[in-house]
Amino acid sequence: MDMVTVFQTFSIAEAQVVRSRLEASEMHPTLLNEVASVSIDGYTMSTGGVRVQVPDDEAVAARQLIESGNDTTETAA
Numbered sequence: 604m605d606m607v608t609v610f611q612t613f614s615i616a617e618a619q620v621v622r623s624r625l626e627a628s629e630m631h632p633t634l635l636n637e638v639a640s641v642s643i644d645g646y647t648m649s650t651g652g653v654r655v656q657v658p659d660d661e662a663v664a665a666r667q668l669i670e671s672g673n674d675t676t677e678t679a680a
């Protein structure tokens with residue numbers, strides 16, 4: 604099963620919130636680049652940010668869930 608990026612951010616905390624919301628909805632998210640080049644203030648710049656990925660068959664539902672809570676998200680992929 605292929606993984607699809609459904610959200611990308613430079614904030615690890617924000618990525619964790621999105622991951623938690625997806626898990627609470629019984630999806631199977633993973634974080635990519637979570638620990639790469641993290642600065643002291645919790646941001647990761649050089650890797651292009653942290654990516655939240657889900658299995659391809661969950662991508663549509665994951666994007667809908669992320670967009671429904673737009674107040675806590677930066678960029679939907």
